[in-house]
Amino acid sequence: MNYTVMIAGMAVVTIFIKAVIFVLGDRVSFPPLLREALAFVPVTVLTAIIVPMVLAPHGHGLELTWRNPQLVAALAAIVVCAATRHQLLTIGVALAVFFGWQFGVL
Structure with a gap:
């Protein structure tokens, strides 16, 4: 697999995940157990x-x-x-x- 395509794909996935959380903001609430695990x-x-x-x-x-x-x-x-x-x-x-x-x- 071409490394450039792989790195670009990882960047797109990372940016998408962060953008979704940023755009949704406070409308998304994680359960306390998940919030503690993410720490x-x-x-x-x-x-x-x-x-x-x-x-x-x-x-x-x-x-x-x-x-x-x-x-x-x-x-x-x-x-x-x-x-x-x-x-x-x-x-x-x-x-x-x-x-x-x-x-x-x-």
């Missing part, structure tokens, strides 16, 4: 993107060793986030650990 979508999508990149950064097999800078930085981010709950500090420490580990240790 977890961003976290779920982000986790589905990040976890494979951390555990298998080269795309073939798990790399659960200290030589994996993505894994070390993710563990550092978890510790900093749990200790401080400060997002910018967590991102800064994770980036510093990642680049330090990648260029300093390896």
Whole structure:
């Protein structure tokens, strides 16, 4: 299948869904259970993107060793986030650990 057609099709579907919700506005009301479930979508999508990149950064097999800078930085981010709950500090420490580990240790 042509990638351009596929990407265009995905864009049309996404825009259509968002446009319908935007145009209908308050006339559409979701049940409370569905509204609560939709609140977890961003976290779920982000986790589905990040976890494979951390555990298998080269795309073939798990790399659960200290030589994996993505894994070390993710563990550092978890510790900093749990200790401080400060997002910018967590991102800064994770980036510093990642680049330090990648260029300093390896």
